[in-house]
Amino acid sequence: MSLHGTYEDDNIFAKIIKGEIPCVKVYEDDVALAFMDLFPQSEGHTLVIPKQAKARNLLEMPGNLLGSYMQRVQKVAKAVEAALKPDGIVVTQFNGAPAGQTVFHLHFHIIPRAEGESLKGHGTSGQADPAELEALAAKIRAEF
């Protein structure tokens, strides 16, 4: 999938928004949905996706929807920080497969970092235990 292309309505995140496949949810409103990454690069790795636009990446996101969406990204990052007290937080996103993107619905990664602990590889970490994800999500949800 290149940087440019057609938004596919059946991508995984579109299906999560529609409730067709499950996610471990941490936050949702009319603007955005946040849920635990199933293959986390660190404990607490959370994704925030926009609900109002069919944007494959940041470049395709309508400018008038960007501000409200980025407010949600910050809101979720603050809740992750409050819940898990990491030493740092990576907030990142990838545009196009050559940049590392694997799901083609815009999303920001919120990745807590602990001092001296290396990050698992993007797209190479194993699937998390659902019970552990739910426990982390409960802590984060409690901070909204």
Ligand code: AMP
């Ligand atoms: P990217 O590679 O930047 O497109 O990020 C996609 C992210 O979605 C990766 O970090 C995956 O681990 C994550 N992911 C893929 N499928 C799911 C899913 N069903 N639920 C939660 N996270 C997922």
